[in-house]
Structure formats: structure tokens, C-alpha cells
Amino acid sequence: MNFSERFAVINSGLAMLxxxxxxxxRFFLVMIGAAWGxxxxxxxxxxxxRTVIIEFRRNLRQLVGSGFFSVVVVAxxxxxxxxxxxxxxxxxxxxxxxxxxxxxxxxxxxxxxILVGVILLGRSGMLMLTEMGTLTTSGxxxxxxxxxxxxxxxxxxxxxxxxxxxxxTLGTIFSVIALGMGYVACWMKxxxxxxxxxxxxxVINSMEPGDxxxxxxxxxxxxxSVGLCCCLSGMDxxxxxxxxxxxxxxxxxxxxxILVINxxxxxxxxxx
Amino acid sequence: xxxxxxxxxxxxxxxxxxxxxxxxxxSTGLPSVKYNLSLEPGECVFVECRDSFRAAQFTDFCVGLxxxxxxxxxGKGQGTVSCMGLNWAELDEKRAQALRGxxxxxxxxxxxxxxYEMHMNILWPSLHHSRTSYDKLVLEAVHxxxxxxxxxxxxxxxxxxxxxxxxxxxxxxxxxxxxxxxxLENPINLGGPIELYNAFLTELTAARERGCAVVWIGSERSxxxxxxxxxxxxxxxxxxxxxx
Numbered sequence: 259m260n261f262s263e264r265f266a267v268i269n270s271g272l273a274m275l276x277x278x279x280x281x282x283x284r285f286f287l288v289m290i291g292a293a294w295g296x297x298x299x300x301x302x303x304x305x306x307x308r309t310v311i312i313e314f315r316r317n318l319r320q321l322v323g324s325g326f327f328s329v330v331v332v333a334x335x336x337x338x339x340x341x342x343x344x345x346x347x348x349x350x351x352x353x354x355x356x357x358x359x360x361x362x363x364x365x366x367x368x369x370x371x372i373l374v375g376v377i378l379l380g381r382s383g384m385l386m387l388t389e390m391g392t393l394t395t396s397g398x399x400x401x402x403x404x405x406x407x408x409x410x411x412x413x414x415x416x417x418x419x420x421x422x423x424x425x426x427t428l429g430t431i432f433s434v435i436a437l438g439m440g441y442v443a444c445w446m447k448x449x450x451x452x453x454x455x456x457x458x459x460x461v462i463n464s465m466e467p468g469d470x471x472x473x474x475x476x477x478x479x480x481x482x483s484v485g486l487c488c489c490l491s492g493m494d495x496x497x498x499x500x501x502x503x504x505x506x507x508x509x510x511x512x513x514x515x516i517l518v519i520n521x522x523x524x525x526x527x528x529x530x
Numbered sequence: 531x532x533x534x535x536x537x538x539x540x541x542x543x544x545x546x547x548x549x550x551x552x553x554x555x556x557s558t559g560l561p562s563v564k565y566n567l568s569l570e571p572g573e574c575v576f577v578e579c580r581d582s583f584r585a586a587q588f589t590d591f592c593v594g595l596x597x598x599x600x601x602x603x604x605g606k607g608q609g610t611v612s613c614m615g616l617n618w619a620e621l622d623e624k625r626a627q628a629l630r631g632x633x634x635x636x637x638x639x640x641x642x643x644x645x646y647e648m649h650m651n652i653l654w655p656s657l658h659h660s661r662t663s664y665d666k667l668v669l670e671a672v673h674x675x676x677x678x679x680x681x682x683x684x685x686x687x688x689x690x691x692x693x694x695x696x697x698x699x700x701x702x703x704x705x706x707x708x709x710x711x712x713x714l715e716n717p718i719n720l721g722g723p724i725e726l727y728n729a730f731l732t733e734l735t736a737a738r739e740r741g742c743a744v745v746w747i748g749s750e751r752s753x754x755x756x757x758x759x760x761x762x763x764x765x766x767x768x769x770x771x772x773x774x
Contacts, residue, residue, distance in 0.1 A: 308657040308664070312650070389645060401641025404593055405655045406630025408623075412658070 285494070285511065292414065292490055293482070299415045309407070314416035321382045321424035328377050329428045333435035336373065340365060341440020346449050361440070361461050366433050366473055368520070374429045375480035375516035378421060379509070383488040386417055387508040388501070390492020399493070409493070418485040425481020426474055433473075437461060472527040476520055483515035543615070544568045545711050545743035546592060548772075551609035553591045554599040560587040562599060563771035564609060567763075569711075571741035574734075576754050578747075579767035582638050582715070585747045588767055589637070589713040592745065593630050594618030614710060631659030634709035634742075636717045640700050642688035648699050649683040656707040667706070674702040678729050694722065701726075705733050712737065712744045718753045731757055 259267075299305040341361060348356050390413065393399050399409040441457050444450040450457060491508035546569040553560045569575055579585040590596040591611065598607035598619055610617050613629055621629065642651050649671070656667050671683050678698040684691055691699065697719065704712065712734070718727060734757075738744060746754055747767070758764070765772045 309654060312657070316645075393643070397639060398641050398643055400595075401637060401639065402643075404590065404595060404630065404635055404637070404641075405658075406627040406633070407655065407658050408627055 285490070288490055288494070289483075289486060289515070292410075292486055295410060296415050296418045296482075296486065299411060300419060305411060305415065307411075309412050310416050313412055314420050317382075317386075317417050317420035318423060320385075321378065321420055322427055325377055325381045325424060325428050326431070328381055329374065329432050330435060332373055332377060333432045334439050336365070336369065336432075337436040337439025338443045340369070341436060342443035342447070342449070345440065345444045346447075349449055361437065361464075363464075365436060366461075366465075367469060367476075367524075370429055370433050370436065371473070371476035371480050371520055372516060374425060374432050374477060375484055375520075376513070377428065378425060378481055378484045379488070379512040379516065382421070382424075383484045383512050384505065384509065386485065386488040387492045387505065387512075390489050391495045391499070391501075391504050391508075392492075394493050394495050395497070395499070414486070414489045414493070417489050418482055421485030422478050422482040425479075425484070426477040429474075429477030429480075468527040472523055476523050479519045479523070480516050483519050484512055487512045487515045543570070544612070545571055545573075545614055546745065547610075547612045548592070549610045549612070551591070551607075551611045552599040553587070554597045555587060555591075560584055560591060560596065561769055561771050565591070565772050567765070567772060569743040569745065571710075571743055572738045573763070574738060574744040574746060574757075575763045575765065576746050576748065576751075576758060577765045577767050577772070578749070578751055580749045581767075582749070584767060585715050585749075586638060588747070588772075589635065589715060589745070592713055593633055593635075594621070594626055628659065631655065631707075632710045634704040634706070634712045636700055636704050636712075636714045638715055640688075640696060642696070644687060644689060646687075647685050648688050648691060648696075649685050651688060652683065652699055652703045652706065655703065660707055662707070671702055671706060674705055674733070675699075677733065678702060679723075679726055694726070697722065698726065701730055701733065705737060708740060709737070709742055712742055714744065714746045716748055716753070717746065718748070 344360055344364070348360065393409075393413075402409050402412070437458065438454070441450065441454050445454075488508055491504065491511055495504045546567065548565040548567040550564045550566060552562055552564055555562060567575065577585075577588070579588070587596055592613070594611060594613070598609055598611060600606065601608050607619050610619065612618070614632065616625075616629060618626060618629075642648070643654070646654070649668075652671055652675075653664075653667055656662065657664070660667075668683065675681075675683050675698070678701050680695065680698050680702070683702075684695060684699055688696060688699075701717075704714070704717075717730065734744065748754055763774075765774055767773075
């Protein structure tokens with residue numbers, strides 16, 4: 259291999275590295291910018307036009323309506339499995355007094371926000387991604403622009419707000435049902451003999467002050483990141499993309515954003 | 531400019547004015563040459579263009595979506611494109627969108643949003659840009675729909691409607707909310723029923739009498755042959771730009 263061939267190989271290698279390095283933070287930076295845009299538009303009363311309100315209601319109905327049954331099923335399974343197992347094994351190890359703190363730290367703080375985020379992503383986020391991708395590739399968003407309708411305002415803003423609201427709604431439902439089912443399972447097996455109120459009291463008592471901010475914040479931001487990530491991934495498609503390329507990309511971005519949000523909140527609140 | 535100020539026809543000379551404007555486009559679309567066009571309220575201009583992509587780019591240029599090419603020496607745009615006396619290049623995004631809300635368009639792909647039923651698709655721009663009550667908008671839409679031969683406002687998804695009903699619905703959306711400017715890309719399909727053609731021309735004339743200016747782009751001169759009158763401006767949009 260002579261010098262020019264070596265140079266061409268190095269050149270193409272560096273170009274690949276540069277493309278990779280540039281492409282990775284690009285979407286992250288787009289997300290940050292768009293998140294600020296959503297906050298800015300949400301706080302402006304003139305942004306809440308009838309089209310935005312209609313889109314918000316339609317999506318909220320779809321998100322909570324379609325996600326409700328999934329959340330109930332997953333919460334029941336989680337309650338039966340995780341809570342009853344935790345209570346059983348802690349009792350077996352003579353550490354029954356740790357039940358509350360374990361449930362609050364594992365179920366409410368870590369598992370519930372991620373599971374609810376994944377349900378939102380799977381049930382509605384992927385639908386949003388497909389819809390936005392189709393609207394983009396078919397040129398409908400350009401047509402809307404030509405009519406003076408900003409696609410960011412009428413699609414991204416209401417959808418992100420709707421996923422944020424449904425995130426905390428479904429998260430609360432999930433937490434209550436999972437804890438309730440866990441108690442019922444243990445009570446039926448005779449593992450716990452205390453009342454449900456003292457069981458809930460144990461869980462609440464073991465929560466730290468930061469949890470009262472951190473847990474709702476995780477539900478809210480997990481929902482927001484799913485909505486924003488799916489809408490932007492859909493708008494980010496190019497003419498070369500098709501369902502087989504942008505769906506997996508949008509899904510992995512969605513999962514990544516849920517995990518990053520949860521870890522970041524843990525780090526920030528843990529360091530306070 | 532005062533927020534609540536409204537533009538009346540006397541406030542601006544031309545509804546649409548392209549003044550030596552050079553579009554910022556590549557070689558595949560609109561030729562980067564000087565464009566001149568002045569349109570007074572109520573005036574109708576015919577543009578013959580056989581390339582639908584070029585026609586779409588021209589209407590995008592008229593509504594400020596395709597910007598004016600910057601002059602390398604001064605950094606300013608080469609020429610101006612103004613709508614209702616307002617230069618697109620000087621408007622911020624919000625005002626530009628509000629101004630686009632005063633323009634009715636017929637495009638080649640129609641741009642129906644398949645997530646919503648047809649009645650919402652028709653009302654969508656009016657709901658976005660106006661504060662007219664929903665009931666009044668529905669009444670206006672029903673009146674227009676009936677004049678174009680529909681039994682009422684179609685409530686099915688766009689894909690469930692026939693091509694002809696989609697065309698009728700497109701007319702309804704275009705004439706909704708009393709637009710000040712109409713940009714029509716191939717509005718007439720010569721194979722369509724004559725009643726629809728007549729209804730379209732009747733609404734077009736009524737809109738012009740209200741002061742609405744019209745740019746009618748067609749691939750065939752025969753499309754407007756029955757409507758054109760002596761004295762109306764006629765152009766041809768080709769590789770040399772807009773030629774009389």
C-alpha cells in the first residue's frame with residue numbers, strides 16, 4: 259500500500275469518525291432546543307389556538323385511553339410478582355421492617371417511571387413516530403407551512419404536553435395499583451397481617467423528602483421525553499428513510515431518553 | 531405595528547408584488563432569474579406552467595417559503611416579494627404565518643392530514659388563523675360545500691372520499707375564511723363535471739368582487755379559456771422565468 263492509498267484509508271476513517279461524532283449529539287441538541295421551544299410556546303397564551311387544543315385533547319384521550327389498560331395489567335403483574343416476593347423474602351430474612359423502604363426505593367422510584375415510560379413509548383409513542391414520519395415524508399408538513407400553520411406548534415407542542423400529563427396520570431395509577439395488588443397478594447397468602455393503611459404508611463414513611471419531588475418529576479419528564487423524542491424522530495426522517503429504518507431508530511432514542519432522564523434525576527436529587 | 535391593526539385594501543397598493551425578485555433555488559426548481567409581477571385587489575393573473583414542481587416552487591416563492599437570493603456584495607436580498615404591502619423577508623415567523631393565513635391555496639397534492647376527518651381538514655386553517663366561532667365556520671363551510679355539489683360537510687377520512695369529493699372539499703377549504711389572495715395550482719381538471727367547473731368559477735368571481743386577488747397556474751391554457759377576459763395578465767413560467 260503506497261502513501262496515497264494509506265492517506266485515503268485514514269481520510270475515510272477520520273471522515274467516518276467525524277460523521278459518527280457529529281451525528282450522535284445532533285439529535286440530543288435538537289431535543290434540548292425543542293424542549294425549550296415547547297416550554298416557551300406552552301407559556302404563551304396565543305399559542306393555545308383551537309387547532310392546538312384539539313390536537314392536545316385527541317392525543318391525551320389516545321394516550322391515557324389506550325395506555326390505561328396496559329398500565330393496569332402491568333401494575334397488577336408487578337404488584338403480584340415484585341411486591342409479594344419482596345414482602346415474602348424480607349419476612350423470611352427477618353427484615354420485614356425494610357418492606358416500606360424497599361418498595362419506595364425500588365418500585366416507586368425506579369421501576370414505575372421506567373415501566374410507565376416504556377408503556378407510553380410502545381402504546382402511543384410509536385404511533386406518534388409513524389404519524390409524524392408519514393406526514394413528513396408525504397410533504398404534508400410543508401403544505402401546512404404554506405397555509406401558515408407551524409407543524410411544531412400544532413403537532414409537537416400539544417403531543418409533548420399530552421404525554422407529560424399522561425405520564426404522571428398513568429404513573430400514579432400504576433403505583434397505586436402495584437402497591438395495592440402486592441398487599442392483596444401477601445394478605446391472601448397470610449404473609450402480612452397488618453392493615454393496608456399501615457402497609458401504605460410504611461411505604462410513605464420510608465420515602466425521603468426528595469422522593470416527593472423526584473418521583474413525580476420522573477413521571478412527568480419520562481412522558482415529556484417520549485412525546486418529544488417520537489415527534490422529533492418522526493420529523494427527522496429523510497427521503498431515504500422508510501418504516502424499517504426510522505421505527506427502530508425512534509424506539510431506541512425513546513428508550514434511551516427515558517433511561518437518561520431517570521438516571522439524571524437520581525444523580526441530581528441524590529447529590530442534593 | 532399595533533397588534534390589533536388590520537389591513538384594509540386601501541392600506542396597500544398590491545396584494546402580491548414581485549419586484550425584481552430572484553428566488554434562492556437550485557437548478558432543478560424555479561430558475562434563479564428576476565421575477566416581476568404585480569397584482570391588485572380583485573385582479574386575476576394566469577400563469578401557464580407545464581412543470582408541476584416549478585409551479586409549486588413559484589407559489590412557495592409568492593408566500594415567502596422560498597426566500598429571495600441574497601446579493602453577495604450587499605448581503606441583502608435580490609429584489610423583494612411583498613404580500614399585502616408586507617415584505618416577506620422583513621417579517622418574523624409569527625407574522626409571516628399570520629399573513630399566510632390570509633392566502634387560500636390549491637396545491638397538486640392537496641395536503642390532507644389523514645389523522646383527521648375531512649370536515650376538520652377543511653376547517654383546520656380557519657380554526658387556526660381566525661377567532662370566528664366554530665358554528666359560524668361550519669355554516670360557512672356547509673354553504674360552500676353545497677355550492678360545490680356536496681350534500682354537506684364530509685365527515686369521512688380524506689382517503690375514504692372519491693377523487694371528485696376530495697376536489698370539492700379542496701375548493702371549500704380554499705375559499706373558507708374570505709382569503710385576500712388565492713394561489714391556485716391546476717385548480718381545474720378538464721375531465722370533471724361542468725357543474726363543478728361553473729361552481730368554482732362562480733365562487734372565484736365572488737371572491738374577486740370582494741377584493742381577493744388570484745394567481746391561476748395551469749398546465750394548459752384551455753383550462754381558463756372560458757374565464758379569461760381581455761386585459762387580464764397572462765404569463766408563461768418556463769426556464770427563463772416569468773415571461774409575458
